[in-house]
Amino acid sequence: MTVTGSRGRRERLRAETTAEIKKVALALMASGGPDAITLRAIAREMGMTANAIYGYFPTRDDLVTTLINDVYTALADAVDTAWEATPSADPAVRIEAWANAFRTWALINPQGFRLIYGDPVPGYQAPEGGPAPDAAHRVCTGLTALAAAAWPHARHLYQDSAFDWSDFDPGLLGKVRPAFPDLPPAAVALALRIWGHLHGLVSLEVYGHMRTQTTSPEKLFQEELAQLMRMLGIPRQR
Amino acid sequence: MTVTGSRGRRERLRAETTAEIKKVALALMASGGPDAITLRAIAREMGMTANAIYGYFPTRDDLVTTLINDVYTALADAVDTAWEATPSADPAVRIEAWANAFRTWALINPQGFRLIYGDPVPGYQAPEGGPAPDAAHRVCTGLTALAAAAWPHARHLYQDSAFDWSDFDPGLLGKVRPAFPDLPPAAVALALRIWGHLHGLVSLEVYGHMRTQTTSPEKLFQEELAQLMRMLGIPRQR
DNA sequence: GCGAAAACTATACGCCGTGAAGTTTCTGTA
């Protein structure tokens, strides 16, 4: 046993190489978009042969799946952090922090956003289970926390919601219901719709479709937040 | 001069070939997604050499640009038709018709939706001007018509909107302002935000991100429409 | 009927993912 642990030496090297592959892949993605993630480019960057990567990832799609997981987790971390870093007394401020963190992350990591939410890469097909849905559930759970924080104000607006628990994915509910035991299905539906609103504006902006419509997507998003408060029945501040 | 017009014979064949290339490309896209649009595959399907296509489109991206234009125009036609086919007396019904046409088109043509709004194809970069922005402006104008129809109800909700005409693209305003001379900037901002809402929900559904959250995206969308009416100040029907 | 232009093919280059086989380097054990 050395200081680093002789038993793990080979595994340590392996883990380092795996990490480097991912790091290089993310760098390529950041500079050239998801399509720039090619085994050959990664290998070139690392001074290896493309086929060497097959010792670490069985196929390029598996590498991409791993990256999606990492990036999605980073997004979930970013919004969770923003949420938790904001005082919980005023739900409006917290919600604004969450939403702004979401948009800001997307604008700083547009390629990551594309990787997660777009056609990730030429012929890529998302695997059924896997950890990416987990991160998606984390984001949705965060949104539900948002809805839960506002629910005292919002509930009277969604009395006639037709939603039932059976309308939602069990995996999502397994996270959401324990965390918010008193919340009705209508609140989860509300959370998903808020997701849709934010995702829509942000993805139009990230993909450049707003550029030919408005010069100030920022202003549009802030007005969206103001209305989000109305939608949640939260009275206007200041 | 023959019956078909001898002068145009060569040009007619040319037009027919161009049309066939586009037709085959769209078929490939419908079955295999935007990435399946390959010059070689098109040529194979047509019994030609891949290079023959260069006589019709200078590059693959130009072909894709043309397709985007066509598909985007088809989408714009679909929503315009739905709008015009609905009696104008009741704005709620008209707006619902528009939004449902948008979603229905996307669900029937998911690959087309991806082509328009996603990373269209591996390394594709959208050209600056071109006719695709035109179709986008048509869609936005349709949305503005929607906002305009509801504006008598909605205006009091958006008194404090901070928008100015300079916040919008001149090309868009060139279409919108003549069509709706009395509409303020706030209404255009409202239209863009509605676009965001609908786009968000539909794109999450089309890209499969809703599948791991809810089993009834349809219900979610209908509730979205109900709230859209509230957002526009339109009183509940029935 | 013929010259020119248009339509198309052949060949080639450099990308890509990936499979099969071979080579080097390390490691646990006899």
Added chain:
DNA sequence: TACAGAAACTTCACGGCGTATAGTTTTCGC
């Protein structure tokens, strides 16, 4: 400590991609 075997990595190969260049066939206008 020597060595079998595993792990890491390279080499070579195949087929697919966009596209540039050069050559061939077909067609049209005069």
